[in-house]
Amino acid sequence: MSKLLFLSVGMSKMLPDDYIGFTFFVGTMAMMAASAFFFLSLSQFDKKWRTSVLVSGLITFIAAVHYFYMKEYWGTFQESPTFFRYVDWVLTVPLMCVEFYIILKVAGAKISLLWRMIVLSLVMLVTGYLGETIFKEDAAIWGFISGVAYFAIVYEIWLGNASKLAKAAGGDVLKAHKLLCWFVLVGWAIYPLGYMLGTDGWYTSILGKGSVDVVYNIADAINKIGFGLVIYTLAVKSTKEVEII
Template identity: 65%
Template sequence: MKTTLIATLQSGDYVGFTFFIGSMAMLAATVFFFLEMRNVEGKWRTSLLVSGLITFIAAVHYFYMRDFWIENGTSPTEFRYIDWILTVPLMCVEFYLILKAFGAKTGLLWKMIAYSTWMLVTGYLGETVFRDSSALWGAISSVGYFAIVYEVWLGSAKQLSKNSNDPVLQKAFNTLAWFILVGWAIYPIGYMAIETDGILSGVLAIESMDIIYNIGDAINKIGFGLVIYSLAVSKTTATASA
């Protein structure tokens, strides 16, 4: 008879605890975003749909990562990158969607997706295939991260938000930009900390980085969606009052 394995959380397993919390938080956020789609006007429903897809994809992977951790006691690197390679480009899509009404072209969309894909693919290669030269691959991966930071702080995306003359949009855009600058910074920092030849090697234990990744993922992905939700509600209310 086949035995069904159920993930069991041991006392003092703080990494496992954050995996459980992360999976349920992402699932709850998904339900919220999907249900709230009916309460915003048409063009903002797509943005909330993308937000819901981001947290849904993350929730599914966190259930897998949670079980992997419980069973093996090691960091689920492959599952993390599968999650990120799907959700991070979608988070870049959010910038395009909120700026589309103010002249954003599809070129900006594909540029942001290309930067994020570069960042993640090269980061994965450094953590798995080319571990002996992981620091070099980490530097290559960081090029994609800093390119995204440039776009949202100084590049064409920033210029579109400044030219919109819409304080609600500008506030939402600036909040998302801070998520990328500060929230996303935990990933390159974590990369440098967990690799044997990383600049921050030995500063933090791998288990500590899993906790930081789990909390950071929840804050970044759910927080991203909540900013979009707040913007969608504000614009829908303004349209209804006009």
């Protein structure tokens, strides 16, 4: 029976000392709670910010569903659910890039910015998946390509057109943009670390081998929920300003 059909044979059990499984469980609950929070708060915002908060809720909801499957997969096979994790990332990371475009539309962001960031995020993820699963002997090369795409995103939001648009918008949009930039620069940097811990390359002699799932789970919770909270805060401030006017 294919491992992808493992849920048909019943729910897995988590042992008391299974700290990796525990992080999957906590990740599932945290993402579900965040989704409920974002969705239930939609009605309080000005219409132009509802899409941003909705996308934040979709990001954490998609992650919650995948974390449920990853928790069950880990509990059943005691193996890293790499396939499900990358499916999650392929859906949620481009949506996180969409958030940049949405908040910068007030400053005249063009659709080309959106597609550029989506393409870069997909290149980053696809090459990472290839290096981590299919071409493991060349993991360092694929990781390098993935890293180039990641730094291209970093450049775009910190120094490129996205940064210029944020400065033009100023105020709360600029503050929110900078916070999101820090999430990408610092928060997303945990993913390359997890990649190196889980693959073999020149870096193995320096970092050694370790549990990639704990690193990834912690990073996902911080980045996805944190992203959403930044957008939520911006929406709250902007809506209050409109009500005062």
